[in-house]
Amino acid sequence: xxxxxxxxxAGNPVLTAIxxxxxVREFLDTPxxxxxxxxxxxxxxxxxxxxxxxxxxxxxxxxxxKARVEVAxxxxxxxxxxxxxxxxxxxxxxxxxxxxxxxDSPSFIYVYSVPGDNEEVTRENYAxxxxxxxxxxxxxxxxxxxxxxxxGKPTKPGNLADLIGADLSWDIxxxxxxxxxxxxxxxxxxxxxxxxxxx
Ligand SMILES: Cc1cc2nc3c(=O)[nH]c(=O)nc-3n(C[C@H](O)[C@H](O)[C@H](O)COP(=O)(O)O)c2cc1C
Numbered sequence: 001x002x003x004x005x006x007x008x009x010a011g012n013p014v015l016t017a018i019x020x021x022x023x024v025r026e027f028l029d030t031p032x033x034x035x036x037x038x039x040x041x042x043x044x045x046x047x048x049x050x051x052x053x054x055x056x057x058x059x060x061x062x063x064x065x066k067a068r069v070e071v072a073x074x075x076x077x078x079x080x081x082x083x084x085x086x087x088x089x090x091x092x093x094x095x096x097x098x099x100x101x102x103x104d105s106p107s108f109i110y111v112y113s114v115p116g117d118n119e120e121v122t123r124e125n126y127a128x129x130x131x132x133x134x135x136x137x138x139x140x141x142x143x144x145x146x147x148x149x150x151x152g153k154p155t156k157p158g159n160l161a162d163l164i165g166a167d168l169s170w171d172i173x174x175x176x177x178x179x180x181x182x183x184x185x186x187x188x189x190x191x192x193x194x195x196x197x198x199x
Contacts, residue, residue, distance in 0.1 A: 013142070017138045017141045017142060018138065020141065021137055021138055021141040022146070022184050022185055022186070022187060023146075023147070023148050023149065023185065024146025024147060024148055024177075024179075024181045024183070024184055024185075025101070025148040025177055026181065026182040026183040027104075027105065027106050027146065027177070027178075027179030027180060027181060027182055028106075028179065028180045028181070028182050029106070030106065030179070030180045031063065031106055032106050032107045032145060032178060032179060032180070036143050036145070037060065037107055037178070039139065039143065040136050040139040040140045040143060040145065040178075041058050041060075041109075041136065043135050043136060043138070043139030044056060044058070044132040044133065044135045044136035044139070045132065045135075046135055047128055047129075047131035047132035047134075047135045048128060048131055049124075049125070049128035049131075049132075050121075050124045050128065051116075051121065051124070053114070053116065053121070053124075053125055053128070055113050055114045055116075055125035055126075055128055055129055056111065056112075056113065056114075056128070056129045056132045056173075057111070057112040057113075057114060057166070057167075057170060058109055058110070058111055058112075059109065059110040059111075059112070059164050059165065059166060060107070060108075060109050061102075061108045061109070061110070061164070063105075063106060063107070063108075067163075067164060068102065068103065068108060069103065070163060071102060071154075071160070071163060071164060072099045072100075072102040072103045073099065074157050074159070074160065074163060075095075075098050075099060075102055075153055075154050075156075075157065076095045076096065076098060076099035077095070077157075078153065078156055078157040079091070079094055079095035079098045079099075079153050080092065080095040082156070083095075083153075098153045098154065101177065102154060105177040105178070105179060106178065106179030106180070107176075107177075107178035107179060108175065108176070108177060108178070109175070109176045109178065110155075110160075110164060110166065110172070110174075110175055110176075111129060111132070111133055111172075111173040111174050111175075111176060112129075112166050112167075112170035112171060112172055112173060113125050113126045113128075113129040113170060113171045113173050114167075114169075114170055115169055115170070115171060122171070126171055126173065129173045130173065133149060133173060133174060133176070136176070137149070140178060144180060145178055145179065145180060145181075146178070146179065146180070146181035146184060147176055147177070147178050148176065148177040148178075149174045149175075149176055150174055150175045150176075150177065151172075151173075151174050151175075154175035155172050155174060155175050160172075
């Protein structure tokens, strides 16, 4: 039986954030101030990264800006063309919903990883950027914000990088929806019996 009693650490802010952070995709309309967003991006850059490559790149698409509108349209069009559903009305609904989510999200950031000179470094860099996204998510939690990390439709079109000025060599790590939560879902991890073996 696993003892996961953490009462001796009650109130510890790191553990509280790790356990209570959830993926959020429903937000209040309240804008996220620029300095708050800068703080959570800065927190991301404290992530471990082998060889100190600082491989993360963040592209912030500001609310109402032309770039955000163009990206939302691109994702709409990609969805309409590519989701595998024979029903045209369903495809249109899905495309409109993907577009709307991008337009409405209080903050919206693309995250990329810069590849290395070889496969090993490229993999390390990608892993480091995933750590950076987690740092960003925990820092966002500390600010009262929620983050939704997507590797779905918002990341798919081949010409996305071109549109937002990302280097074509970079690997996309995700699109981040960020804002003050309107709804925070619940989730319990499966537990150590599911994932850990002790030899
Ligand atoms: C690499 C990565 C990609 C993800 N992509 C998506 C996505 O495309 N769509 C989505 O709804 N959630 C996505 N998520 C969020 C997960 O679904 C979420 O983390 C999971 O349901 C666990 O919930 P929690 O983050 O609240 O603990 C992604 C998470 C990670 C780590």
